[in-house]
Amino acid sequence: MDLFLTGTILKPKGLKGEVKVLPVTDFPELFLSRKSYLAGKSDASVMPLNVLKASLSKGFAWLFFEGVDTLEKAEKLSGMHLFVEEKELARQPTGRAYLHELIGMKVLDGNRYEAGVISDILKMPAHEVYEVQANGRKILIPAVEEFVEEIDMAGRYMVVPRFDEFL
Structure with missing residues (x-):
């Protein structure tokens, strides 16, 4: 089962089990509607958590989970990641x-010849x-419009017209 990170529990808030979550998603509003997560320090060892109440404020999600109703229980969740399945x-x-x-x-050059295959995506500051x-060889190409002309998800290819500049 592939799991995908959606947030990290930072710390408890108050005495009733509420936790502060840092969303790591382009869709933080989904924290308001999602009813459950798989939580753990890594995706290799997770436990299910059911959401009782959720809110968003100042870029953070604030969640109450079923069975987490004290500060002590909430503290045990600090540092855990919240995952969801691909579906x-x-x-x-x-x-x-x-x-x-x-x-x-596949990565195609400006002549639409196959130049390589994406093997990883690195997160850089910019x-x-x-x-x-x-x-x-490993070639690094910035994921910006200046270098990537087209991405075709159905055809599973990307066009990088200036690919030769990276060799």
């Missing part, structure tokens, strides 16, 4: 994709960077 991910708007959907995608395996 629970929000649909992306047209022209957008989840990063994991780009792994394995933007993501695509790691492309090309002829046994």
Whole structure:
């Protein structure tokens, strides 16, 4: 089962079990409607948590979970990550994709010849960077419109007209 990170529990708030969550998603409003999460320090060992109440404020989600009704119980959740299964991910708007959907995608050069395959996506301070395996080498391409002309999710390819500049 593939799990996807949606937030990290930072700390408890108050004495009744409420926790402060840092959303790591483009859709923080989903914290208001999602009824359950899988929580753990990693995706290898998780436990289910059912949401009783949720709110958003100042870029954070504030959640109450079933069975977590004291400060002590909430403190035990601090530092845990909140995961969802792939089937629970929000649909992306047209022209957008989840990063994991780009792994394995073909990279075409300006002549539309296959130049490589995306093997990883690195998070950098300014933007993501695509790691492309090309002829046994790792090529790093900034994930910005200046370099990426087209992404075709159905065809599973991306066009990088200036690919040769990265060799």
